[in-house]
Amino acid sequence: MVDGLLIDFKSDKHPHRFPKASAWQLLGYLLLDTADRYRIDTVGFYLSRSAVLATSPVEEYLDLLGTCRRDLPTLRSVFAELLAGCRADAEPYTPEDEDRVRRLLQKLAPVIEAGHCPTCAQPLPESTRRPRKFCTARCRSRDQAMRRRGLLPGGPIPALPRPRKLSAWSPARAGRL
Ligand SMILES: [Zn+2]
Numbered sequence: 001m002v003d004g005l006l007i008d009f010k011s012d013k014h015p016h017r018f019p020k021a022s023a024w025q026l027l028g029y030l031l032l033d034t035a036d037r038y039r040i041d042t043v044g045f046y047l048s049r050s051a052v053l054a055t056s057p058v059e060e061y062l063d064l065l066g067t068c069r070r071d072l073p074t075l076r077s078v079f080a081e082l083l084a085g086c087r088a089d090a091e092p093y094t095p096e097d098e099d100r101v102r103r104l105l106q107k108l109a110p111v112i113e114a115g116h117c118p119t120c121a122q123p124l125p126e127s128t129r130r131p132r133k134f135c136t137a138r139c140r141s142r143d144q145a146m147r148r149r150g151l152l153p154g155g156p157i158p159a160l161p162r163p164r165k166l167s168a169w170s171p172a173r174a175g176r177l
Pocket residue numbers: 117118119120121122134135136139
């Protein structure tokens with residue numbers, strides 16, 4: 001942390017193949033400041049092998065990750081609720097855990113106001129012809145997939161990520177053997 005800047009240091013050998021998991025990891029750090037104690041307004045990565053600092057305002061970072069329709073305090077409170085009572089390295093895949101996660105995802109279901117794109121919640125651009133339903137062709141095609149996965153209202157219950165396969169050397173498996 002430097003003032004309101006949250007930096008994650010990465011020493012990946014291939015920065016051009018930046019893993020999506022690293023982007024989510026940084027989001028996790030941002031959300032863990034539930035009380036907004038550090039007043040984080042910018043997040044970024046320092047790529048130590050290439051000496052590159054890439055930063056982004058928090059709002060833009062949330063937009064980039066597709067969270068544009070939820071504000072930071074809401075995301076943080078649901079994240080805190082999700083993690084409450086969790087042990088580190090716990091595998092949250094009992095039926096009770098799944099129900100709890102489903103309820104939280106339902107709570108996060110976006111509210112799309114009139115005149116906004118139902119996929120990304122951005123205001124619809126002005127149109128001289130008939131009113132547009134989606135802002136872009138990409139949002140039109142994403143709509144169906146997101147609805148199927150329960151990420152938009154009107155679809156089935158929210159989908160849950162499948163449990164990860166443990167690799168032979170993972171600490172979780174080592175602890176169990
Ligand atoms: Zn859109």
